[in-house]
Amino acid sequence: EIVLTQSPATLSLSPGERATLSCWASQSISSYLAWYQQKPGQAPRLLIYDASNRATGIPARFSGSGSGTDFTLTINSLEPEDFAVYYCQQRSNWPRTFGQGTKVEIK
Amino acid sequence: QVQLVESGGGVVQPGRSLRLSCAASGFTFSDYGMHWARQAPGKGLEWVAIIWYDGSEKYYADSVKGRFTISRDSSRNMVYLHMNSLRAEDTAVYYCGRDWKSGYLGYWGQGTLVTVSS
Numbered sequence: 039e040i041v042l043t044q045s046p047a048t049l050s051l052s053p054g055e056r057a058t059l060s061c062w063a064s065q066s067i068s069s070y071l072a073w074y075q076q077k078p079g080q081a082p083r084l085l086i087y088d089a090s091n092r093a094t095g096i097p098a099r100f101s102g103s104g105s106g107t108d109f110t111l112t113i114n115s116l117e118p119e120d121f122a123v124y125y126c127q128q129r130s131n132w133p134r135t136f137g138q139g140t141k142v143e144i145k
Numbered sequence: 146q147v148q149l150v151e152s153g154g155g156v157v158q159p160g161r162s163l164r165l166s167c168a169a170s171g172f173t174f175s176d177y178g179m180h181w182a183r184q185a186p187g188k189g190l191e192w193v194a195i196i197w198y199d200g201s202e203k204y205y206a207d208s209v210k211g212r213f214t215i216s217r218d219s220s221r222n223m224v225y226l227h228m229n230s231l232r233a234e235d236t237a238v239y240y241c242g243r244d245w246k247s248g249y250l251g252y253w254g255q256g257t258l259v260t261v262s263s
Contacts, residue, residue, distance in 0.1 A: 039207065070248070072249045074190070074250075076190075080255075081240055081253035081254065081255055081256060082190065082240075082250070082253055083253070084245065084249060084250065084251050084252075087245060087246060087249050087251075088246065093245075093251070125189065125190050127190075127192070127248075127249065127250075128248075129246065129247065129248025129249055132204045133192060133204060133205065133206045133207060134192040134195070134204075134248050135192060136182075136189060136190040136191065136192060137189070138189045139189045139190070
């Protein structure tokens with residue numbers, strides 16, 4: 039099973055700042071990584087798929103990069119609605135697996 | 146628009162069974178694989194299972210393999226999760242999701258809570 043490790047666990051930032059979230063895979067997963075956003079009491083929402091492709095309706099301030107084992111989600115100029123928990127997920131191997139999440143909180 | 150509505154959650158005793166249902170609408174159901182994922186209270190997400198668009202293939206998380214079975218009824222636009230031999234650690238909100246690219250959850254339902262407790 040591929041283990042995804044996210045860092046940091048919590049990121050404290052102010053609106054307007056840039057957020058940089060990391061996800062490391064225990065073995066190469068090519069570009070088969072997605073990022074999701076989850077707000078309290080809501081279901082997750084797909085943001086980025088295959089490392090760098092924005093899902094439908096996702097604002098351009100969200101971008102993803104990386105391949106192999108190292109991946110990054112960048113949120114440029116945080117909006118108030120961006121404070122949430124973010125998860126990475128791989129589709130390279132079975133079973134599909136999620137990272138443990140990074141909480142982006144208001145500083 | 147895509148809608149996924151889960152049902153069937155509740156309180157169940159350890160060792161018992163439960164069946165979750167997910168009603169899909171707003172898209173051609175038979176064109177898409179379907180997932181189940183779960184989230185224990187206050188914890189992160191865990192992928193549970195997927196069934197191919199035509200039901201020909203199914204894959205499971207190691208933690209549920211042999212106990213849970215995913216199925217679908219394309220005549221009714223429904224996907225199911227049959228859960229047997231339930232354990233306390235199966236307590237979670239269970240989400241149904243529409244597949245994207247054979248592995249991601251492109252759309253999610255709002256979830257149904259399963260509590261395994263005596």
